[in-house]
Structure formats: C-alpha cells, structure tokens
Amino acid sequence: MTEGLATPGAGWRRADGPPAQAREKKRRRGGRRGGARDGDPTVEEAEFTSYYGRPIIKPPVWKTPDVPLYLFLGGAAGTSAVLGAIADVTGRPALTRAAHYTAGGSALASVAWLIHDLGRPARFLHMLRVIKPTSPLSVGSYILAPFSALAAGTAGIQLLDAFPGLQKFGLRRIAGWFPGLRKVAGTASAVFGGPMTTYTAVLLANTAVPSWHEPYKELPFVFAGSGMAAGGGICMAFTPVAEAGPARKMAVAGAAVELAAMHKVEHDHGIVSEPYHLGRAGTLMKAAKACTAGGAGLTVVAGRTRAGAVVSGALLAAGSLLTRFGVFDAGMASARDPKYTVVPQRERLEARNAQAAEGEARAVTR
Amino acid sequence: MTTVSSASPALTGNDPANRLYGPLPDVSGEAGYAEDHPARVGFFTDTSVCIGCKACEVACKEWNTLPMDDADGNRDAMGLSGMSYDNTGMLGANSWRHVAFVEQSRAVDLPMPTVGLPGAGAEGAGRHGESQAPGDAHATSHGGNADGGLTAQASVLNVEALSEFDPQTGHSADREIRWLMSSDVCKHCTHAACLDVCPTGALFRTEFGTVVVQQDICNGCGYCVPACPYGVIDQRKDDGRVFKCTMCYDRLTDGLQPACATACPTQSIQFGDLDELQARADARLATLKEQGVETARLYGRDEDDGVGGAGAFFLLLDEPEVYGLPPDPIVTTRDLPSMWKHAVGGAVMVVGVALSAILGSRKGLRR
Incomplete structure (x- = not known):
C-alpha cells in the first residue's frame, strides 16, 4: 500500500479527483451571487472535503429585500420609539413628533415586509398561536405585535392632535385626552422598543448559518448600534436643529457602537468572518462603513445646520440599511459554501479529540 | 419529570x-x-x-x-x-x-506473486501467507466454508479483506475503486x-x-x-x-x-x-x-x-x-440563553443611550 491503513480514510480519495474538485471550487466561489471572485482577499484556502462541493446546510429561504428591510425598519422604529417617549416626557414637542412618526411608520412598514416574506401570508396570525422561548421568531412576534400596535397608535394620536380636521366621529370630544394618551402609549411602545431593536440579531444568530451563529455575542450590539444610528439619524433630519440635540447624540453613539461591534464580527471569528469581506457582502459592508462613519463625522461637524442634519441623517440611515443587507448577504454566502460549515466543525472536533487524547495520556502516566 | x-x-x-x-x-x-x-x-x-x-x-x-x-x-x-x-x-x-x-x-501495492517460487513461500508467509495466490483466498472464502469465510477474513490484510469481502470495492490495475x-x-x-x-x-x-x-x-x-x-x-x-x-x-x-x-x-x-x-x-x-x-x-x-x-x-x-x-x-x-442575554444587554444600551442623550442635552435653545 502506498497510503497506510492507519491514515484516516485509509487513503481513499474521490475518484474524479482534483480537476472535478477545482471545477466545484470555481462554481462555489464565482458561479453564485454573493460568492467570492478572483482577486478577493481570502484568509487562506482551507483544505476540506465535501460532497461534490454542495452546501451542507440549506441557505435561508428568506427573501431579499423583505428581511433586510424588516431588520432596518424594526431597528429604526424601536430606537425612535424610545427617543420619542423620553422626549415627550421631558417636553420636546418637535422631537417627539418626528420620533413618533418615524416609529409608527417604520413599525407598520416592518410588519408589512415580515408578512410579505411568509410562505403563507394569510396565516400570519399563526405566529400568535403559541409562545416559545426557544424560538426567537415566536418571542419576536410577541414583541413586534404590541410594539407595532402601540407605536402606530401613538403616531395616530400625534396625527389627530396635529390635524384637527381629522377629528371626526366624535373624536373631537376626547381631544383633550390626546396628550395624556400619547404619553401612555408612547411609553408603552418604548418598553418594547429596545427588544424590538435587538431581538432580530438573535433571530439571525439562532440558526446553523455559520457567519450568523458564530458572532452571536456581537450581533445584538451591531443591530442596537445600527438601529440607533438609523433612528437618531432620521429623527435628526426631521427635527428643527435647536431641538434635535438628543437625536444627534444618539445617532453618533449608535454609529460608534455599530462600527466597533461590526469590526469584531468581521475580524474575530477566523474563517467564518471571511464572507463579510468577500463578494457582494464585502462591497455592502464597505459601503455601510463609509456611510456610517461619514454620517457620524458630518453630524459632529455640521449637525447643527439644517442641510448638514438632513445629509448626515440620510447617510446614517443608508449606513444602517447597508449593514443589514451586508450581514444578510454574508450569512447567505456562508450557508452556500460547505467550507464554512465543514472547516470550523472539523477544527472543533480535532481540538476535542486532542484534548481527550491529552487527558488519556495524563491518566496513563499517573 | x-x-x-x-x-x-x-x-x-x-x-x-x-x-x-x-x-x-x-x-x-x-x-x-x-x-x-x-x-x-x-x-x-x-x-x-x-x-x-x-x-x-x-x-x-x-x-x-x-x-x-x-x-x-x-x-x-x-x-x-x-x-x-x-x-x-x-x-x-x-x-x-x-x-x-x-x-x-486509492493506490495499492499489490503483493508480489509468489506462486511457483517454493523458496519465497516460507519468507512471505508471515505477511502475505494467505494471499499467496489471490485465487486461493477466493476459493477459501467462497468455497464450502461453514463459517462463511470468517477465518479467511480475519487472517488476511485489511486491504485484501476489504477487496475480498466488500461488494462495493473492486480492483483496476494498481488502483482500487470503491463506491460509497x-x-x-x-x-x-x-x-x-x-x-x-x-x-x-x-x-x-x-x-x-x-x-x-x-x-x-x-x-x-x-x-x-x-x-x-x-x-x-x-x-x-x-x-x-x-x-x-x-x-x-x-x-x-x-x-x-x-x-x-x-x-x-x-x-x-x-x-x-x-x-x-x-x-x-x-x-x-x-x-x-x-x-x-x-x-x-x-x-x-x-x-x-x-x-x-x-x-x-x-x-x-x-x-x-x-x-x-x-x-x-x-x-x-x-447558545440561545447567551444570545438572549446579549440581546437584553443591547436593548438596555439603547434605552441608556437615549436617556443620557436627552438628559445630557439642554432643552429649548429656541430663540
């Protein structure tokens, strides 16, 4: 025998050999959207075996742009609801108005996108059939349902208050209650606003998709930061500069958190971080970083002027949106390539075996 | 429970x-x-x-x-x-x-044929004894052996055991082919x-x-x-x-x-x-x-x-x-419990940042 029987696999190799495997690699890398292309930076080509280069796990069936848009809108809605409620209580009418409209509008739009993504949209109420703490989507439904109802309600009250012409069907008689009702509903929506911003990170992380699961500790902070940048940025753009100070501060803080947490996601997880640098996901992430950093910088420099606030707010929102699309795309790419499933699991397995062997050796010497 | x-x-x-x-x-x-x-x-x-x-x-x-x-x-x-x-x-x-x-x-070094070389028989017996002639091993295993060739299986080398008894394996020149x-x-x-x-x-x-x-x-x-x-x-x-x-x-x-x-x-x-x-x-x-x-x-x-x-x-x-x-x-x-904890951490951070942003800003700079 040329290859000893002691070697793992006893020397067996795929019979169609290297040419076929090179073809597979090419197909895996270039043939599909979001995959790597020639000239892309790679960590290093890892050695691994697969079944004809086919993916092991199934890529998510979630649709683009439905789900990335849902993530973005949910984040913006959640953070602006929190901002709006505190602004309302501390007496900042213009900021309150902008934040409540942003929260209400984004919340309704996010629900629409989420339902649109279902395979059976008519059955969306089945989400509320049971409550399961093991399912982030179940917990998320019980966050999204009250949040969107309360945020939309708050925005509705705000609208009625601002346009007395809308007060029909006897609503005029209770118009005096509106400010109080708005405070109560706004505060209640703010309670769900924080979880609304971060639960979506758990939604992605709690899958077998390597590039989503591995950074599960950082992803909630990426989404919290990204949500604050978007929510703060949009509120900043729609509020007179004199009253937009809190929105500016939240936007800049959010951008900083997003950039820092995203840096960890992109660099701390070895081969699983790779999809964040490659192909379309890499392009999206680069653009996201440029927008977020540029928007935050511009906010600091020119956030106190009307034009500066609008431009930097738009940049921050665009950065947040691109981050969601980039994270989504990186996960899809990591699911399509068996490398990201096999290599980390192989390493984990070998580390465990080495540890076991070491323990055994220690037991023998003792 | x-x-x-x-x-x-x-x-x-x-x-x-x-x-x-x-x-x-x-x-x-x-x-x-x-x-x-x-x-x-x-x-x-x-x-x-x-x-x-x-x-x-x-x-x-x-x-x-x-x-x-x-x-x-x-x-x-x-x-x-x-x-x-x-x-x-x-x-x-x-x-x-x-x-x-x-x-x-996989590549296989076939054992040198030792048939017809009486002198080599004793030497090679230790390693390739049973497979002196590939046909021999075949005869034993597929012959009227009551134990279904188990003795032959146990005594030949692994490669030969596989090729002899594994229906999915076959030889082709110095290559062995198998189907999984x-x-x-x-x-x-x-x-x-x-x-x-x-x-x-x-x-x-x-x-x-x-x-x-x-x-x-x-x-x-x-x-x-x-x-x-x-x-x-x-x-x-x-x-x-x-x-x-x-x-x-x-x-x-x-x-x-x-x-x-x-x-x-x-x-x-x-x-x-x-x-x-x-x-x-x-x-x-x-x-x-x-x-x-x-x-x-x-x-x-x-x-x-x-x-x-x-x-x-x-x-x-x-x-x-x-x-x-x-x-x-x-x-x-x-890992879900840890994920929930980090999500709660992120949510608390959002509320904290919003609170400090508002409390840290002076109100009503309107002229």
Whole structure:
C-alpha cells in the first residue's frame, strides 16, 4: 500500500479527483451571487472535503429585500420609539413628533415586509398561536405585535392632535385626552422598543448559518448600534436643529457602537468572518462603513445646520440599511459554501479529540 | 419529570434536565406525553450494505406523494446533476430520502506473486501467507466454508479483506475503486433545531419521539430551514410551506414500518426501537472492525453529541463530510440563553443611550 491503513480514510480519495474538485471550487466561489471572485482577499484556502462541493446546510429561504428591510425598519422604529417617549416626557414637542412618526411608520412598514416574506401570508396570525422561548421568531412576534400596535397608535394620536380636521366621529370630544394618551402609549411602545431593536440579531444568530451563529455575542450590539444610528439619524433630519440635540447624540453613539461591534464580527471569528469581506457582502459592508462613519463625522461637524442634519441623517440611515443587507448577504454566502460549515466543525472536533487524547495520556502516566 | 416552567432553560440557561442540549433519555416524555407513550423509534442506516438502488427514494415518493424535482430542488423539473449517479442531489421539500454516491479510488501495492517460487513461500508467509495466490483466498472464502469465510477474513490484510469481502470495492490495475452509497434522511434529533425555532408550533414531537410538520399550521416563515444543522427541511416555493421526512407517521400509527425501510432490499435501512437499533449498530460496527474495515464509524449514535443523539443514525465508511453530512453538528439553541442575554444587554444600551442623550442635552435653545 502506498497510503497506510492507519491514515484516516485509509487513503481513499474521490475518484474524479482534483480537476472535478477545482471545477466545484470555481462554481462555489464565482458561479453564485454573493460568492467570492478572483482577486478577493481570502484568509487562506482551507483544505476540506465535501460532497461534490454542495452546501451542507440549506441557505435561508428568506427573501431579499423583505428581511433586510424588516431588520432596518424594526431597528429604526424601536430606537425612535424610545427617543420619542423620553422626549415627550421631558417636553420636546418637535422631537417627539418626528420620533413618533418615524416609529409608527417604520413599525407598520416592518410588519408589512415580515408578512410579505411568509410562505403563507394569510396565516400570519399563526405566529400568535403559541409562545416559545426557544424560538426567537415566536418571542419576536410577541414583541413586534404590541410594539407595532402601540407605536402606530401613538403616531395616530400625534396625527389627530396635529390635524384637527381629522377629528371626526366624535373624536373631537376626547381631544383633550390626546396628550395624556400619547404619553401612555408612547411609553408603552418604548418598553418594547429596545427588544424590538435587538431581538432580530438573535433571530439571525439562532440558526446553523455559520457567519450568523458564530458572532452571536456581537450581533445584538451591531443591530442596537445600527438601529440607533438609523433612528437618531432620521429623527435628526426631521427635527428643527435647536431641538434635535438628543437625536444627534444618539445617532453618533449608535454609529460608534455599530462600527466597533461590526469590526469584531468581521475580524474575530477566523474563517467564518471571511464572507463579510468577500463578494457582494464585502462591497455592502464597505459601503455601510463609509456611510456610517461619514454620517457620524458630518453630524459632529455640521449637525447643527439644517442641510448638514438632513445629509448626515440620510447617510446614517443608508449606513444602517447597508449593514443589514451586508450581514444578510454574508450569512447567505456562508450557508452556500460547505467550507464554512465543514472547516470550523472539523477544527472543533480535532481540538476535542486532542484534548481527550491529552487527558488519556495524563491518566496513563499517573 | 418535574418541570417548573417551559420558559426557563431557553432564557436563563439553567438546564439541569437537558431540555436544550445534552443526552435526554425520554424525549417524548420531555415533550409532555404520558408515561405509557410508545418507545422511541428510529432508523439505523448501515451504508456498508447499501447498493444504491434508490428503492427507498422511490418508496418514499410514492407513499408520501411527493412531487418530482431535480438535483437542485426545482419542482417538476427533470435535470441531471452531472456529477455522479446521484440525480436527487440533496434532501429537500420533495426528497425525504437521498442516496449519496461517492466514487473513490486509492493506490495499492499489490503483493508480489509468489506462486511457483517454493523458496519465497516460507519468507512471505508471515505477511502475505494467505494471499499467496489471490485465487486461493477466493476459493477459501467462497468455497464450502461453514463459517462463511470468517477465518479467511480475519487472517488476511485489511486491504485484501476489504477487496475480498466488500461488494462495493473492486480492483483496476494498481488502483482500487470503491463506491460509497448512503441513504440520507432526516435525523429526527433529540434536540431538533427546526422544532425549537418553529414559531407556530407546526413542528411537533410525536409520541414515537420523531419530529413532524403539521401542514395545516405551517405559515411558511422558513425559520426551520437555516436552523437545521443538516440542511434537511426545505420550503416548497410554489406552496410556501416546509416539508420533511415524517418517518411515515401515518404508517407508524397503524403499526406499519416506514416505506423506505420496508422497500430496502439489503436491510441497509433498518427501522425499529431506537435502543434496539443502537445495540444492533454497535454489534455491526464491532464485526466490521474485526474484519479490518478500519474506517467504519457510527454517525449520530452518540448521545453526547451536539444534537443529543439522532433518531436516525448511520454507519459510515468515511468521514461524514464525504457524504455531505456535517462532521460536528450542534443544535443552535444550545447558545440561545447567551444570545438572549446579549440581546437584553443591547436593548438596555439603547434605552441608556437615549436617556443620557436627552438628559445630557439642554432643552429649548429656541430663540
């Protein structure tokens, strides 16, 4: 025998050999959207075996742009609801108005996108059939349902208050209650606003998709930061500069958190971080970083002027949106390539075996 | 079993009863079935005797009236994968059994022929004694030996044992060729990620310990698809709902075996009570090891693995990833308590930043 029987696999190799495997690699890398292309930076080509280069796990069936848009809108809605409620209580009418409209509008739009993504949209109420703490989507439904109802309600009250012409069907008689009702509903929506911003990170992380699961500790902070940048940025753009100070501060803080947490996601997880640098996901992430950093910088420099606030707010929102699309795309790419499933699991397995062997050796010497 | 709250393990991480991760002796009991529920059933797929006939695939499609699809899961499309005899391609919404075909080769140094050299016989006896003439070994094993050639198997070298007795191996010049064939199926995990993450309760644990989708409940959210560490469950695009192996739940309730196990002509697919199958698999592995098939291993048998052991487990002849199986799958919900904690941390941060942003700003700079 040329290859000893002691070697793992006893020397067996795929019979169609290297040419076929090179073809597979090419197909895996270039043939599909979001995959790597020639000239892309790679960590290093890892050695691994697969079944004809086919993916092991199934890529998510979630649709683009439905789900990335849902993530973005949910984040913006959640953070602006929190901002709006505190602004309302501390007496900042213009900021309150902008934040409540942003929260209400984004919340309704996010629900629409989420339902649109279902395979059976008519059955969306089945989400509320049971409550399961093991399912982030179940917990998320019980966050999204009250949040969107309360945020939309708050925005509705705000609208009625601002346009007395809308007060029909006897609503005029209770118009005096509106400010109080708005405070109560706004505060209640703010309670769900924080979880609304971060639960979506758990939604992605709690899958077998390597590039989503591995950074599960950082992803909630990426989404919290990204949500604050978007929510703060949009509120900043729609509020007179004199009253937009809190929105500016939240936007800049959010951008900083997003950039820092995203840096960890992109660099701390070895081969699983790779999809964040490659192909379309890499392009999206680069653009996201440029927008977020540029928007935050511009906010600091020119956030106190009307034009500066609008431009930097738009940049921050665009950065947040691109981050969601980039994270989504990186996960899809990591699911399509068996490398990201096999290599980390192989390493984990070998580390465990080495540890076991070491323990055994220690037991023998003792 | 005393369980205080179903909410606790997923949120707190305090999981002494192994409800998220780890071995679980009574999986149906944990799901809430009464003491007298039937024993947990499963599949033992012994790939060392699989002949790749795909009878299991056909029986499954017929019984469950699954639509036709091509190697990439496109419905009502006829397509060749262009890579092997495998045109099913993968498990999916319309293929609940999938026979993998892997053609492998390896280089072999054939023993020098020693026939007709009386002097060399004694020398070579230590190593190649029994295989002096390849025909000889053949004669012993396929002759009228009462023990079915076991003595010959035990005494020849591993390579020869494999080529002599493994129907899937053949010689070609100095290359040896073998076919790995393996009928893949849903693993019906002890800790099933698809079941854990399903928000509607459409996926449920049956009294037999298997995992089944209720098609009248599923709303096609698709969360189970990326949650499965094996890539088993998938969505039918035109239908919207997800589908996977039910281990023929309808047949089980009527006391029948699943269609695939019934159709398998070589008993590669064995159905039965899980503990009995496990014992049978251990014995089969020991036999193969004894016969020199060093690369044989059980996959999904270990209750301490990442999914708490699988209800459908396999005897493989090579590394799992060669067959398209993950080498070390872990149920994603193992890390969920930590994820929730980080999400709460992020949410608190949002409120904290908003509070400090407002309290740190002077109000009413209006002129």
